Amino acid sequence: MSTTTHLGLAATAVDGIGASPPRPDGRLKVTGEFAFSSDLWADDMVWGATLRSPHPRARIVSVNVGPALAVPGVLAALTHEDVPGSKRYGLEHADQPVLAFDEVRYQGEPVAVVAADHPEVAARAASLIEVEYEVLPPVVDPETAVLADSPRVHEGRPNLLRHVPIRKGDPDVTAEVVVSGVYDVGMQDQAFLGPESGLAIPAEDGGVDLYVATQWLHVDRSQVASSLGLPPEKVRFTLAGVGGAFGGREDLSMQIHACLLALRTGRPVKMVYGREESFFGHVHRHPARMWYEHGADRDGRLVYVKARILLDGGAYASSSGAVVANAATLGIGPYDVPNVVMDGEVVYTNNPPCGAMRGFGAVQACFGYESQMDRLAEAVGVGPVEIRVRNAMKTGDLMPTGQVVEGPAPVAELMRLVEEKPPAPAKSDFLPGGTANTTRGEGVVRGVGYGIGIKNVAFSEGFDDYSTARVRLELVGGRPAVLIHTAAAEVGQGLVTVLAQIARTELGVSQVTIAPADTNVGSAGSTSASRQTYMTGGATKAACEAVRERLFARLDAPGLRLSDGQVLDSGGRLVTSLGELLGDEAVEETVEWRHRPTSPLDPETGQGNAHVQYAFAAHRATVDVDLELGLVRVVEIVTAQDVGKAINPDAVEGQIHGGTAQGLGLALMEEIQVRDGKVRNPSFTDYLLPTIMDMPPMRLDILELADPHAPYGLRGIGEPPNISSTPAVVAAIRAATGAALTRVPVRPEHITEAVC
């Protein structure tokens, strides 16, 4: 049963691009045989556990691991003194201690690690380590932390981690219609289901082999090697099965700790976080406060946007600098605005560290600018779709950074597509409150809301962003077969399926195997920023082309192509079989592939061609709201997204469904609640994820408007659907209730207090 319309290109090669073959790892995953990072096992293996700070800010007076070492079964207990190399690590700045020294800066910061023969023994021994703290008042309010006279989170460094100003046009321009608002976004968690985990095995050469769930093997390795004081070639990484990521595995968690323990004990060490520890073990989505002022003419055409976006970076930098750049550069949305004054800021606090999460800065901003667009629509008396269409960005327009929007920019078309879908069914399967039977329909009102967002694809601001693919074509059992080797992290999105499809299309070979991702091949870059199909797909395509060229060089004929194991000439006539052309010799090519270069942003004006590609998705949400209880039931969500080219249509749908669900979660329930620097709800009992009862049926329109610069014309697809479902759901609740709702997640009392 499909509720999806695909508009555009058709499939050609069998199980090649445009088809939806099943996942190569799917059979193992449905039978329970797929080895996730928490499933690994080795002879003689022991378990690692971590002691974490209970305080958001405290000076460490002393640490005594003696009581832990006295526990039978314990093999090692390590502190910062046992870190042989760099004592700090980090993606953008090496500011995060491997194990805390001098001071702890957030609740949950690792202080010591223990290895023992049973996970419970390791955890209990870790809890016996004596740490004397001198508790300090935590810096927890971003608005005061950013002020010059605030106490510093890092001694000798200002709390303002990065400020991204963007100036376009006339900063003093005025307009006839002005709407303004202050908006807040809570701290969302990636909540991947597979906990942080891995297995470190000490090697005979004094190095270590780590099997781990991560998003970026090579940058993990360089950080780990640096802290172990080992050359990178002695630190070998292999990707273990990854149980979801969504940005939360871009930073290190247990990698260095497990390697330290393995090298110290000489035994394989497995570390697996529990769910509570996982909430402290990875970065989260930045909470935001955003001040927006939109000026427009009487028809609602935007004259200017002035905005300040303040992100709480928490205790360590992680990827905050790139997140705030996204928030700022994408912070007015997919609209054509002649004058922009934008200031994005991210600040250190003693709150949990924040970094990458799906949507990466674009999510927070979208809740702000889309709430504003609805206010503007109301102020000038037009509908929510009309106001967006009137201001829609199109190809050739200038971003606030001065960058020209190249390629298709179907903003108005996407809005029309979601608008024109038939309305949601009058009666939902469930009322607000679900099976709790809190209403029979009395006091329930319905609303419809819209949202559209913009996201950059791949890494920006001049980053040398590349991926490496090694493709080998040879006869296996007398039949041509392809082996693809990359270091790209398959985290569930289906890259392994897509790479095989690309090889089938390029080489006309049905038998394609994906080698395990490891550091024996060059970096693939991160599985983030919606970039892997573009980047590692692009690298695989290029490596296949190089293999093909070498093969064709053996034949003196123009216009050759490969199809279904045969070499055909330009007229489609058989020249020879691929098997005969190959013979006994394998053809292997390794290609390092880059997207078009980008430029840094000017530090004063924010001008620069910072982004590679823009991607767009629009949502329409229909909700029923119980006015008495403030309970919301999302009845239906309609999404329209331009994907350039759907390499695997089923997987594209899956990304749109899943991204939309995470946006619904942010709108209605998902928030890490932090008070005075302490997390109050680190469990799935208290941090609520959308269940199948919370999710409505979703209907999709998938546009395929080719981007001339991208492989096959594709666009990154993972993040765009995560961005505008949040404001669409909130707009629908506003339409139903009239409540202002300037904060997500919306809580029942926000609704009941507004309507009573």
Place this chain on the structure above:
Amino acid sequence: MRVTCKINGVDRTADDVWAGESLLYLLRERLGLPGSKNACEQGECGSCTVYLDGTPVCSCLVAAGQAAGREVVTVEGLGGEDGLDPVQEAFLRAGAVQCGFCTPGLVVSVHDLLERSPAPSDPEIREALAGNLCRCTGYEKIMDAVRLASASREER
């Protein structure tokens, strides 16, 4: 302590089981059956769902000792020698698997649903699976998989 129970039709024994260990730990770490997953440790996510004497349970909430003398069926025990169970086949074909961490628990829960109700309505499916979290799919293709499994079981 020693724990003996029947797992996927085979009598299994584990020694030196600590009284605080869960059935999930017993399966995963002592008996070489890591198919049941460990995502929340408090019965919220359903990733560890197994049959205990024919009733689906969160194995993280069952003490290992409670399984003594009883019959456990895990995701590893659902498929026959001739291949996948129709529910497993449907998850694969419907594209209901992304990262796959929730899949083993969902497969067991759907298997149980279809045993009780071979042709469930959409609201019935949602109610039955409300205890199984999935972070990747938004559940749409899981709904498709249940409908597909229901249809293919009927054909058999």
